[in-house]
Amino acid sequence: GSNYLFDGNNEVHPSFIHRRLRTHEKREMQKEILSILGLPHRPRPHLSHGKYNSAPLFMLDLYNTISSEEKNEVEGMLEQYQSMYTTQGPRLAKHQENAFLNDADMVMSFVNLVEYDRELSPHRMHHKEFKFNLSQIPEGEAVTASELRLYKECANQVVINETLLLSVYQVVQEHPNREADLFLLESRRLWAAEEGWLEFDILATSNLWVMSPHYNLGLQIRVETSSGRSISSKEAGLVGRDGGLEKQPFMVAFFKVSEVHIRTAR
Amino acid sequence: STNKRNKNRNRATQPQEGGSRGPSPADYNSSDHNTACRRHELYVSFRELGWQDWIIAPEGYAANYCGGECVFPLNAHMNATNHAIVQTLVHLMNPENVPKPCCAATKLHAISVLYFDDNSNVILKKYKNMVVRACGCH
Numbered sequence: 001g002s003n004y005l006f007d008g009n010n011e012v013h014p015s016f017i018h019r020r021l022r023t024h025e026k027r028e029m030q031k032e033i034l035s036i037l038g039l040p041h042r043p044r045p046h047l048s049h050g051k052y053n054s055a056p057l058f059m060l061d062l063y064n065t066i067s068s069e070e071k072n073e074v075e076g077m078l079e080q081y082q083s084m085y086t087t088q089g090p091r092l093a094k095h096q097e098n099a100f101l102n103d104a105d106m107v108m109s110f111v112n113l114v115e116y117d118r119e120l121s122p123h124r125m126h127h128k129e130f131k132f133n134l135s136q137i138p139e140g141e142a143v144t145a146s147e148l149r150l151y152k153e154c155a156n157q158v159v160i161n162e163t164l165l166l167s168v169y170q171v172v173q174e175h176p177n178r179e180a181d182l183f184l185l186e187s188r189r190l191w192a193a194e195e196g197w198l199e200f201d202i203l204a205t206s207n208l209w210v211m212s213p214h215y216n217l218g219l220q221i222r223v224e225t226s227s228g229r230s231i232s233s234k235e236a237g238l239v240g241r242d243g244g245l246e247k248q249p250f251m252v253a254f255f256k257v258s259e260v261h262i263r264t265a266r
Numbered sequence: 267s268t269n270k271r272n273k274n275r276n277r278a279t280q281p282q283e284g285g286s287r288g289p290s291p292a293d294y295n296s297s298d299h300n301t302a303c304r305r306h307e308l309y310v311s312f313r314e315l316g317w318q319d320w321i322i323a324p325e326g327y328a329a330n331y332c333g334g335e336c337v338f339p340l341n342a343h344m345n346a347t348n349h350a351i352v353q354t355l356v357h358l359m360n361p362e363n364v365p366k367p368c369c370a371a372t373k374l375h376a377i378s379v380l381y382f383d384d385n386s387n388v389i390l391k392k393y394k395n396m397v398v399r400a401c402g403c404h
Binding site for chain 1: 310314315316317319320322323324378379380381382383384385386387388389390391392393396
């Protein structure tokens with residue numbers, strides 16, 4: 001993570017003798033570095049609009065924090081973590097999260113796979129679904145912290161003066177003809193006018209999904225007014241697919257390696 | 267960066283009184299800094315490998331490498347172990363059987379890499395022993 005060789009224009013320092021790799025040399029380098037990174041092949045991600053959404057932006061903040069710590073070799077960069085987190089909301093400036101970042105071997109963010117928000121009949125509750133693909137987590141990595149992050153804008157004018165109850169559920173079992181069985185993870189009261197990132201601890205759920213992938217049926221969130229009326233996440237101001245890229249919901253997990261991997265010889 | 271070796275160094279041994287083998291330590295000057303074991307610069311560019319679409323950061327990193335000779339006298343800047351100091355002397359006395367110590371990394375640092383996977387999830391991972399910070403004679 002060291003960029004000390006770059007000058008102000010982010011170009012390689014002229015003291016390096018620069019030689020272009022030949023085709024086979026480039027292939028050899030790629031193979032070896034992919035092997036070091038533990039990847040079977042070169043990833044081919046799909047980026048919407050060629051821009052970064054909220055998850056890569058959040059992860060880039062984490063990367064910059066870690067890299068500056070590696071470069072400066074200063075312990076106890078609590079102030080840097082806190083200053084970084086103010087861009088994402090004051091709730092993130094927790095001692096525990098700083099400790100997780102410091103101890104983690106790996107951090108992963110996961111995109112929500114559910115395309116459309118669910119709008120139900122008046123007889124059933126509005127809810128928003130989230131599903132995350134955890135199948136690419138390497139073996140031997142133990143989850144030490146995990147959060148669902150949602151961005152809330154100011155709610156619409158109909159409920160602006162109300163307090164809202166936002167509940168996060170783990171889907172335990174799905175049914176074709178009725179609502180899924182749910183397990184309540186957390187309920188939180190919010191001001192309708194409140195804005196900013198909301199983080200929900202889903203460590204136990206994430207551990208379950210990693211250990212038993214067949215239990216990974218996703219999450220649901222539901223919002224009610226103080227009078228008990230179910231409202232859609234959009235009414236509550238929760239940003240979904242049609243919202244800004246930098247405010248998209250995502251899941252983030254911190255990992256610690258629990259076993260040693262031996263790199264196989266080529 | 268270049269690393270010109272002194273090819274004209276005279277290593278011929280002379281028979282000594284008292285039965286000692288090989289040239290005496292006094293025959294050697296202090297090690298030339300340019301040929302001595304030290305860290306050299308080497309930059310690995312992910313951009314040059316055409317990976318900028320999936321590696322978010324860094325664009326590359328300074329891996330560096332160790333190179334140079336570990337010969338008597340091992341100066342302080344060579345970060346030699348005590349054993350290496352002894353081995354250089356033994357090599358002087360018995361070069362056919364005892365090699366010179368090796369110039370290798372004594373301090374390695376990790377780098378963090380931020381990248382996308384095939385599902386567009388983002389991974390931030392620390393990889394150990396990627397950067398040579400210091401070299402020494404072992």
